[in-house]
Amino acid sequence: MTAIGTPIRRLLSAALLAGTASLAMTGGALAGADGAVKIGILNDRSGPYSDAAGQGSVVAAEMAVEDFGGKALGKPVEIVSADHQNKADIGSSTTNRWLDVEGVDAIFDVPNSGILLALQEIVREKDGILVSSGGGVSTFSGKACSPYGFQWTYDTYSVANALGRATVAQGGDNWYLIQVDYAFGEALANDLTKAITEAGGKIAGSVKHPLNTPDFSSYLLQAQGSGANTVALINAGGDTVNALKQAKEFGLAESGQKMVAMLFFNTDVLAIGADTLVGLNAINGYEASLNAETQAFGERFAKAHGTWPTSLQIGVYSAVNHYLKAVDAAGTDARDAVAAKMRELPVQDIFVKDGKVRADGLMIHDMLLTEVKPASEAKARGDVFKVVSAIPGDQAFRPLDQGGCPLVK
Template sequence: MPFTALRATLLTAAALCALAAPAPAAEPRLSDGKVKLAVLNDMSSVYADSTGRGSVIAAEMAVKDFGGTLDGKPIEVVFADHQNKPDVGSNIARQWYDRDGVDVILDVPTSSVALAVQQIAKEKGKVLIVSGGGTSDLTGAQCSPTGIHWTYDTYALSHVSGSAAVKKGLDTWAFVTADYAFGHALERDAIAEVKRSGGKVLSTVRAPFATADFSSFLLQAQGSGAKLIAFANAGGDTVNAIKQAHEFGIVQGGQTLLALLINIDDVHSLGIEVAQGLLLTTAFYWDRTPETRSFGNRFKEKAGLMPTMHQAGVYSSVLHYLKAVQAAGTDDAKTVVAKMREMPVNDMFATNGRIREDGRMVHDMYLMQVKTPKESTGEWDLYKLVATVPGDEAFRPLAEGGCPLVKAAAK
């Protein structure tokens, strides 16, 4: 074969091989040459143990497990204390988004702060992934195209706990509720579930945030004669309320306690003697599977405590976000969120989790009961599984939330 013909044949073959070969994975196009994650939560008050520095540790673990870099650049994690104040949280969020190059804000306990920050993220077209904040309004009327609610919400806590308790015969309720957005939403959703399940609400009383003395509120709930007293609060408020209920002998008097939101650090603080028999709903428990045990033990080595569901949710959400940036080839907020919705969530936190149009990450929830001292085999062996509730049953139906994005998607 003449040289020119051979050369042409080789060039043609090379071209065909190039066309047949798979394209190399595109490196992400980062808007400012880096990815910056920001954890915004309570570093110094009642939610500091359940979120706080532990959520930062969880985010850093996720970054390390992902590989530590994107587009060859280190992934940065920053954090700040919002002091449970919407104005403080809003100011920090604006500075992070406008001046500091933050791509995504994470965690945000205290529902009033989460709602305020979600509005800012929505206005600026930035990503917000809430793990610590609980109000179901985040995926309801105040939903955002770039907002994701990851770990739990007031609807799921109320639905799982309320229906199960009424089925157990605990069909008359009294509420001790935190007097702010989260408490109101939790109480509202729980009352709806109790009534839907055939129960009755005999009493509601609202206590100010960070209450030290629950005696008058507990006496009112006790005096209602309700079979079950539900605490629609969180953090230090829940711990104080349960401690004082124990001191008053409420459980010994025949009434049952249910914490609509309590974390493993709270139960550990209370002690199993005080907390035994308490019903609760959670999105995560460290001793549930080999994968959760591995994560829990790694986390404890760094933080000194087992992870709460909020902190586990931060880990999961960071890992999923980074995978989406890599898969999308960009850190553009709307593109990344679309990719996050497209990809299932499979990690130690969730199996086949999915993100809906309203921003709700749907995954299984778990009804737990605090073990008795005889049942527990160690310091952190605190819960026993009562029921696993599939995500589609645990979380509010998509059509019932009132999210405008759902209406727009239906048109």
């Protein structure tokens, strides 16, 4: 039996080693074993964030791949996309399928911070890289940070810090907050409260509303009766559009209350009408009217999508471009090597000049304080903002040592 048992043990040992090697490959090589670098765009295609992200983010990713030459490591780059429907279970199941079955190497966009945080944990434990353009919860690159998670376009801290302080400086020192009731709203409300109080303002009160709310009348009436001189809409997309339309009907601005939309895009202005919003401030990382180069890109994007890109969509373009650069520079699509290169390489593209990815995964770049301009000044569909000032990234974003990210030494 000894003579027979020894070869069997050797075969079992060889099989075990082969299995171990196969498992190790899931850290990178297996994902690209089908001969392609696969990119997934996961976002809201049918709900309140579909205009700001949606199909436009897929178009942006396609343009990035086209501009990169269509290949990385000599392999074709493929794009898949899906609608998470603002449901964590759908977002999670899609991510699991992409990683486990379809060999997706990196996932981008993910507006809806609750889903984004759930995906951070899935990707951390499985494989792939996660790059957020649409999801902004600041804990993503803070206490919940991951070696494989990157936050690209904005976060709740930068928006709250820049717009909150600018508004207080203009006299808006007494605030009422109308916030969406999930992770994004909670994070932005906390970051905004901190920015306002540190700037010398105060919070008169707040109220929460469900995601995708059609009727804001009760919330607006509470804001109107609060005595606050500033009403902050801590929501985005369709919720912000509905709230602003109804605030106009209730006459909040006419009664002396300044409306502040904390996350506001050119698609939102188009949905309401620029002339009813003239002077409304917004913070974004990108503005297509900034110079001739950005305007040319906006026109090219509009030919494919019908309007100039939002900052979320151009953020997807930038993030996909940088990811592909990192893959080529690393010489592999193994995620540890690619994630290291993403932090090492400067970010240089149509969205960002001299951007830098920090140890916590947050990409640091200038943020722009903008305001809505009259429709008569628009050069193209989606040209609705003018830039008031640029806020340097190191002033807009949270200091590296204050986020609680375990990756920060």
